[in-house]
Amino acid sequence: MINNVPVNIRTIVAVTIGGIAILNAAILWFMPRLTRPDLYFAVTVPPGFRDGPDGKVILGRYRMELILVSVLAFIVFVAGNVLIGIGFAPAGPMIQIVAGFIAFYRARNRVLPHATQPTMIREAELRPDKQTIPGGWIAAAGPFVLVALCAGYLWIHGSTPVHGLIIYVVGMTANLTGLTVVRYGLGHWVRPLYSGGPERTREHQFRRTVAAIVLGAEYYMVIQTSWLILLLRHHRLISLGLFPLVLVLILVVILVLARLGQGGSRLAATEKSLTASSVAVGDRIPDRYWKLGVFYFNPDDSAIIVEKRFGLGYSLNFARPTTWGILALLLIAPLVSILAHVTQFLPKRV
């Protein structure tokens, strides 16, 4: 119910899922133009290939196939909802991602014959990087403090069930720890593609932006979850306006990242490049380490976080054990919630 007007839950689910689907479609449509110019559908290509005739033909076919598979995915989604019910709705974005991946994979196969060897020269600055990632320890501690304050308030007033409180604290702490580790990793575990010059500056700007977004997401997650729990405690209805707000925020994040381009590659250079590294082709990683073009698996690379090849932001090196630790932390929160809910329905011992 919003402002005393009854709202059909199906409408809310449809609007939310529809919004996510439109965002996904827009991302998939524009993504090939937002990556680094010498990476096309996760394949290292010669500079200028993307804007050449072959590149344009591949892009055109990709977009046409994207429309076709999206329509098919939509039909599967509608059929699933009709046959199974509203419970099938959350599968919508997943179906769309699979459909998008099919279009991407086919385009990647068309680019592969044009692949070129990436630069095998690697450079490293031996002096410590003085530029810092936004959000020191005080900013990082903020979300944890908010969780503690909210949990303390609920504990003192004693109206929230203990298991609910445990789910909230454990889930939020695990999620926040995972995101904090990711943010720390952006400052310490990401390999810069360039060791100097304007490219390095733009790369750093992009990294700072992503770190700020992660920090913002941490605060947003804590504030929204705590707010919802406090509303429930006072037996008020959840404000459904929060769901479209999430979509708006995601849209803003996507637009900001799209403006920067992957690794800040779409920002105009303000100074002349002075480094030899500026002539580098690709991301200095051979294509064979990118499984299916999207999963980075390189046991000989100590980097845990690397730039995505098809997408904006960063991916993980799945050959490093630390990566699985981060993923486990991020998965604990939903697992704790699911387990807690499931155990409520288990038969109790008398």
Place this chain on the structure above:
Amino acid sequence: MLRIDLASRVPVYEQIANGLRAELVSRKFSPGEKLPTVRTLAINLGVHHNTVAEAYRQLANEGWLELKRHHGAIVRERNHPEAGPDTMERFTRPLRELVAKGLADGLSPSSLAREMIETARGLEERTAP
């Protein structure tokens, strides 16, 4: 700045050791200064940390670095050792190969000699107390 070529036939740990040695010989790092940690350098170069650790160990054995657990690699004050009988031989062999490569790529003997003298003088000037 350290630069390596993963496509080179020279082992990566050796390239790293050579590059760092050049920085240390030219006194770009003072005694007591810290080098990047093994993990940081490995991440920045995109190589396994054992490769960087091997290079650091080599430099530590030569007396350039002091490796302390949890403190990284610290540059040591190093006195120039007396050249032994096989020192020149160890120097000449790779030099011959490098000069041959330069000649094969079209460089003239005089330009190679000039470059070598200038490089040695440059390093010597920086090394001088």
